[in-house]
Amino acid sequence: MKIDLPKIHLGLNVLSDFNKAIRMEWIVTNGLGGYASSTVLGINTRKYHGLLIAAFNPPTDRKVLLTKLDEEIQIGDKTYSIGSNEFDYNIQPEGYRFLSGFSLSPFPTYRYVLGKVQLQKTIFMPYGKNATVIDYELFNPTRDIVNVRIFPLVNYRHFHNVTDKDKLDWEFIQKPIKQGVNVYPSLLSSTLIIFSSDGKYLAGKGKWTEQMHFRVDYSRGESCKDDSFQPGWFELNVASEEKKRFFIVAAAGKTESEVEHVFSSISKDVDALHNQELKRREGLIEKFHEHYSDVSMEDWLKWMILATDSFIVNRESTKAKSVIAGYHWFEDWGRDSLISLPGLTLITGRFEDAKKILLTFKHYCHKGIIPNHFPDYAGEKPAYNTVDATLWYFNAVLQYLKYTGDLDFVHKQMWSLLKSIVEHHRQGTLYNIHLDDDGLIAHGPQLTWMDAMINNEPVTPRDGKAVEIQALWYNALKTMELLANRFNQKEQAEKYSAMAEKAKESFVKKFWNPQTGWLFDVVNDKQKDASLRPNQIITVALDFSMLDKAKAEKIVEIVWKKLFANYGLKTLSEEDPRYVGSYLGDWN
Known part of the structure; x- marks a missing residue:
């Protein structure tokens, strides 16, 4: 058709x-x-x-x-x-x-x-x-x-x-x-x-x-x-x-x-090139339609499919694929690449591209940390100032497995890396990222997605234990337990299960705020930040959640009522005195 x-x-x-x-x-x-x-x-x-x-x-x-x-x-x-x-x-x-x-x-x-x-x-x-x-x-x-x-x-x-x-x-x-x-x-x-x-x-x-x-x-x-x-x-x-x-x-x-x-x-033949580009785009839409033949192919959906293609790029250094985090000026960022991987490659049926993206970030994993981003200027090395990009990697592997069932690739190419990442987090790695005694991940400032800086100072430091980091860590541990069972590694599966249960128990005890009915955004030795932020929605959005149904429903309801907006979620409730509805002007 x-x-x-x-x-x-x-x-x-x-x-x-x-x-x-x-x-x-x-x-x-x-x-x-x-x-x-x-x-x-x-x-x-x-x-x-x-x-x-x-x-x-x-x-x-x-x-x-x-x-x-x-x-x-x-x-x-x-x-x-x-x-x-x-x-x-x-x-x-x-x-x-x-x-x-x-x-x-x-x-x-x-x-x-x-x-x-x-x-x-x-x-x-x-x-x-x-x-x-x-x-x-x-x-x-x-x-x-x-x-x-x-x-x-x-x-x-x-x-x-x-x-x-x-x-x-x-x-x-x-x-x-x-x-x-x-x-x-x-x-x-x-x-x-x-x-x-x-x-x-x-x-x-x-x-x-x-x-x-x-x-x-x-x-x-x-x-x-x-x-x-x-x-x-x-x-x-x-x-x-x-x-x-x-x-x-x-x-x-x-x-x-x-x-x-x-x-x-x-x-030599510009007409042929033009037709080739048209057919390539038609092929992207047809490939999607093959997977979802009952979906009405309206123009808005076709544009979405074509838009995904713009972000998937070749990376010369790995001879594989990566993801541009945004045009015009963003490079390939770990967090953005891995969060968007299911939408860009799995839903669209581009499974080989998904593998190549995973392999690119595997290649650059350093001390158990996936790169935050690759600088655009020639000669500069990847930056590793991130705590969440690495944990999103586990989720990307899990989503790839759910869409493809390709256990062989995950076992041969991903399994050793994933085990190494967990071990680096247990022992402690870059930017004071480490597994604390309570089974949760502690980290330094300016390492989450809220990493804006003004005059070299982080706007929202969030050092300590950020809520979505714990959700991602638990999801990673449960993914490891699942994989270990699939690979018939019973002792490994039991180890990851025990780590996950410890994280879950500590998380519910330390992060649930009974006075507000939602989760603290950050917990550290000095304080518990009760700001209503969208980060907590991740705790109910992943395959494995630490929350029971009642708490999960409360979070969805409060985020929907207080943070939902036309194009996404607000970073603060309008009731918060720090809330600013529109940001205009320069970087400072």
Whole structure:
């Protein structure tokens, strides 16, 4: 059964409302951590926006290389500039005003009307390539020849940074190729090929577009002024009453040989690549439908399935898979990867990807701790400042087993690691993470998901024994008991069972607050934090719970009544004097 891809269309009723449209963004990813992204108006509002953000050490070391393409269309003696860039006090030019529509179907497509001439621009990325294809189609029903000029704006910067041309100790160098150009910084740290399937490339002296303003970064108190370099331009003509389709291909590599390999693999048959990407997306939806044939495949569900694909990426260091915690700027984080693993891979039937994600984090397990995250900057080592990511690993293994029944993989690849992790926690490991005498896990500050820092001080330290950590620890021990029984290791099973029972007894005694009817959020030597927070919901959400039915129901009810909101759970009850409904502004 063939399943159609989902579509979203925005007409002039949306696009003409600038303040609304400028906040609407799209993103296309390439399975490497790289992506293309902008707004539906074609105005970049973040330093993270661009047509080619390449991951040079997938899924990290991401560089903005092609900021955008700005087009000029000359019809007779009239020229239309349809690019748009924001500066401090204006948007120049105002090409977004020529937009007649924008759609995702599933790739972002801009449609412009210039008198009687129509231009369509679609953007997609070949999977597994640091490359972007911009597919143009222009219809000229007039008697005039239409002249098209396309101006690439290029950059070379890490996507967390911005470029100030006056502070650069290098310059861009152009190396013309047939119908295109190879642009690279003189320090030879990467190279970018930009190629057009039609017309010619005209190498100018090059000029800078300075002080482009990114309004979203400005609102967050971050660096928000960027300079981009325009090396030259592409030019072609469309005859009277002609409909012409042509492509701009941008490909990136760390070396000239690497970029030439990427370019040669995609430039020969762009149509085939486009169809291949469509079929790959169709395949994702069809695979889901095979597992859930009775589910109605509505567009919202199709979009959810396609969205899961954006977060599953290749990790070069393990030759396996990982999970990007969020776009635009997050890397692969242990906690996020393992919490989301069931939704991203198991429900969608991507069982091999699930295995590869588990193996990636196994590879980096250090002293019984799964990495908190992998920094994006090249050369930096994983950070291990987490107490919960490791315990979510046990849950991910359990969920994998429930969906696949693959005991052989768990026994051969996971069992020794899981036993080692438990032992490291018993003996004590990094960041003062250790098993206390009461059978519960104690830990230092800023190690849970509530890890925000202001002026190098944790906002919510939660040192001691956090409620969800105990729930995850108990769940891990019961998982170990289950596995030990499956592997006919009776003594091990009895050991883990005894550890779990001790944790359960201590937890109920120390964490249940009879005065409020819910759980303390953190218990330590100094105090018991009675704040009503969402963390306690985890105690009833896992396969193995330490609470009886009556207590579990009370927690669900109070969290639903006091913390439930439109897009998730509040981190504090509105009745708490520390509650703040909206956070705006910079990092501090």
